[in-house]
Amino acid sequence: MDTIRAARNQRRAFADAELWAILTAPDDVTSATLARQLGCNEHSVRVARARLRREGWTCRVAYRPCRHCGALLTARGSRAGQAAYHPACRRRALADMDRRHERVRWDRMSDEERLARIDRAHRHTEAKQAETQPGAINRGSRWDPSDDARLMAEDAPPDYVLAKELGRSLHAVRGRKQRLRGTT
Ligand SMILES: [Zn+2]
Numbered sequence: 193m194d195t196i197r198a199a200r201n202q203r204r205a206f207a208d209a210e211l212w213a214i215l216t217a218p219d220d221v222t223s224a225t226l227a228r229q230l231g232c233n234e235h236s237v238r239v240a241r242a243r244l245r246r247e248g249w250t251c252r253v254a255y256r257p258c259r260h261c262g263a264l265l266t267a268r269g270s271r272a273g274q275a276a277y278h279p280a281c282r283r284r285a286l287a288d289m290d291r292r293h294e295r296v297r298w299d300r301m302s303d304e305e306r307l308a309r310i311d312r313a314h315r316h317t318e319a320k321q322a323e324t325q326p327g328a329i330n331r332g333s334r335w336d337p338s339d340d341a342r343l344m345a346e347d348a349p350p351d352y353v354l355a356k357e358l359g360r361s362l363h364a365v366r367g368r369k370q371r372l373r374g375t376t
Pocket residue numbers: 258259260261262263277278281
C-alpha cells in the first residue's frame with residue numbers, strides 16, 4: 193500500500209512543451225491518455241492539469257546572475273539551485289572547483305607524496321604516449337579546424353583518447369593544445 197502511495201506521489205516535473213500539451217489537450221482526452229503519451233503516471237498529469245486550470249499558464253521565471261560568469265540567466269521553476277549556472281558555465285564551474293580541491297590536496301601533501309604523484313603522472317604519460325604512438329597515422333599532417341575544435345571542446349575526453357581518435361600521439365595532442373591556448 194505504501195509503495196503504491198509512494199509511486200502515486202512521485203510526481204514528474206514537466207518541461208514547458210509537456211505542460212503546454214497538457215494545457216491544450218481537449219477536455220475529453222483523459223489524464224490517463226495524456227500520461228501514456230507523456231510517459232509518466234496519471235497522478236502527475238492530474239496535478240498539473242488541475243493547477244493549469246486553476247492558475248492558467250503561469251511559469252515561474254526569474255532572472256538571476258549566473259554564479260560563474262555573472263551574466264543573467266533564466267531560472268525556471270523553484271527547485272533550489274536548478275539554474276544557478278548557464279549549462280556551459282556549470283561545467284566550467286565544476287572544473288574550477290575540482291582544480292581548487294586538487295590544489296588544496298596538493299598543498300596538504302608531504303614532499304614524498306608529491307614526488308610520488310609526479311612520478312605516477314610521468315609514468316602515465318609515458319605509457320599513454322607509447323600506446324598512442326603506433327596509431328599516430330596523422331603525424332606531421334596539418335591540424336584541421338575541426339580537430340582543433342574537438343581538442344578545445346568543453347566536453348572533450350582525456351588527451352590520450354583524443355589522440356587515438358585523431359590519429360595522433362599523446363604528446364602531439366598536448367603540444368597542439370598548448371599552442372591553441374597560446375601557452376607556448
Ligand atoms: Zn554563465
